[in-house]
Structures are given as structure tokens and as C-alpha cells.
Amino acid sequence: xxxxxxxxxxxxxxxxxxxxxxxxxxxxxxxxxxxxxxxxxxxxxxxxxxxxxxxxxxxxxxxxxxxxxxxxxxxxxxxxxxxxxxxxxxxxxxxxxxxxxxxxxxxxxxxxxxxxxxxxxxxxxxxxxxxxxxxxxxxxxxxxxxxxxxxxxxxxxxxxxxxxxxxxxxxxxxxxxxxxxxxxxxxxxxxxxxx
Numbered sequence: 001x002x003x004x005x006x007x008x009x010x011x012x013x014x015x016x017x018x019x020x021x022x023x024x025x026x027x028x029x030x031x032x033x034x035x036x037x038x039x040x041x042x043x044x045x046x047x048x049x050x051x052x053x054x055x056x057x058x059x060x061x062x063x064x065x066x067x068x069x070x071x072x073x074x075x076x077x078x079x080x081x082x083x084x085x086x087x088x089x090x091x092x093x094x095x096x097x098x099x100x101x102x103x104x105x106x107x108x109x110x111x112x113x114x115x116x117x118x119x120x121x122x123x124x125x126x127x128x129x130x131x132x133x134x135x136x137x138x139x140x141x142x143x144x145x146x147x148x149x150x151x152x153x154x155x156x157x158x159x160x161x162x163x164x165x166x167x168x169x170x171x172x173x174x175x176x177x178x179x180x181x182x183x184x185x186x187x188x189x190x191x192x193x194x195x
Contacts (some may be wrong), residue, residue, distance in 0.1 A: 030058050033068045033117075039102060040070040047110050050170040051163045054110070057117040064124040067095045068117075072102040072109070080150070082112040084119040086135045094130065096120055107167050114163030118156040 030048070035041035047054035061068060069087070081104060087095040098116040100109050122142070129135045136149060143151035 030062060032062050032064065032066065033058055033070060035070045037072055039072040040100075043072060043100065043109055043113055044070060046106075047113050047163070051110065051114060051166040053159060053163050053166060054114050054117060057114070057121055057159075060121055061117070061124060065093050065127075066120060066124050067093055068120050069095070069097045070113070071097060071099045073099075074102060075099065079147070081108075082116050083150075084116050084123075086123075086129070086132045089130045094123070096123060107164065110167055111160045111164040115156045115160035118159035119153070122153060122155065 030044065033044060035044055044058070048058055049055075080101075082098070082100045085097045085099075087097050089095065098113070098120065100112045100116065102109065104112065123129050123135065123138075126138055129138055136151075139151035139153075143153045146152050
């Protein structure tokens with residue numbers, strides 16, 4: 001609701017307010033997790049549809065003070081498959097950027113998204129992180145150093161594996177749903193699938 005009011009007030013200030021009785025603008029289902037490309041938007045949407053873990057993390061971020069920009073552009077220096085960076089903060093919000101390397105297979109990119117969203121949740125749950133220095137200090141004590149000022153956590157690694165498992169199960173469920181009824185009965189009872 002607060003976001004809708006802010007959008008409406010901005011439109012009014014710019015003289016772009018809709019006419020009386022017009023439908024208000026539709027907001028993205030995840031207003032705090034903001035894709036910066038169509039590929040990133042598709043990745044977030046698919047992750048939310050196929051992974052309970054991703055969907056739960058997205059919902060948690062929505063009720064936090066964190067805004068996350070998700071990027072899937074190819075970067076010139078690919079040192080890691082995905083990363084989370086602290087961008088800025090204000091008295092009312094903190095801004096992060098998540099990057100997922102688009103050259104990996106789709107399933108891997110979704111698991112990497114889950115891994116990075118877990119880092120976002122870690123930051124959501126640490127309200128004292130208001131600067132890059134705060135974030136580095138936090139991860140020096142709560143993470144494992146993987147490079148020069150680069151850290152990871154067991155929780156993020158585990159989340160990546162959990163998301164990967166969910167994706168495998170969801171693909172299996174989709175295949176099962178596509179089978180004919182007789183074949184589904186045979187498969188679920190241990191029989192073979194026939195034609």
C-alpha cells in the first residue's frame with residue numbers, strides 16, 4: 001500500500017495522474033525485488049513458480065527494508081557465477097544488487113538465484129548492515145572468506161542445493177502431469193508405462 005501511495009504521489013507531482021475513476025497502475029508482484037532485464041524478470045518469475053524456497057524468500061524480502069536489483073547481464077570479468085553487492089542505504093531502505101551469470105544452464109542460474117537471495121535474507125535479518133563496511137564486518141564473523149573481501153555462508157550454499165532439488169522435483173511433477181491418466185496410474189503403482 002505504501003508503494004502504491006508513493007507511485008500515485010509521484011505521478012501527481014509529475015502531472016501524470018490518471019483521470020478520475022481510472023484503474024490504478026499495477027505493481028509488479030515483487031516490488032522490492034526488481035529485475036533490470038527481461039532475462040532477470042523471467043528468472044525471478046520462474047524461480048517463484050517452481051521453488052517454494054525462492055517464493056518464501058521473495059515474500060520475506062517484500063516485507064523488509066531491502067530493495068534488490070537483479071541483473072543477468074554478461075560482465076567482462078566473471079570471477080564468480082553469482083554475487084550480491086551492497087549499493088546504498090537511506091533511513092528507510094537498503095539497496096542491494098544481485099548478479100547471476102547468464103552463461104550457465106537455466107537450472108543452475110535458478111539455484112544461483114536462490115543462493116544469492118539467501119544472502120539477501122541474511123542482510124534483511126541484520127538491520128545493522130547499512131554500509132559496505134558493515135556488510136564486510138558482518139560476513140567476516142558470520143561467513144567464510146572465499147577471496148579478497150569475498151564471503152559465503154553455509155546457509156547460502158545449502159539454499160542453492162535445496163532450490164536445485166526443488167527444481168528437479170518440479171520438472172518431474174510437470175512431466176507426470178503430462179502423462180495420460182492410465183500411464184500415471186501405472187507409474188504410481190510401480191507398473192510400466194505403455195502405449
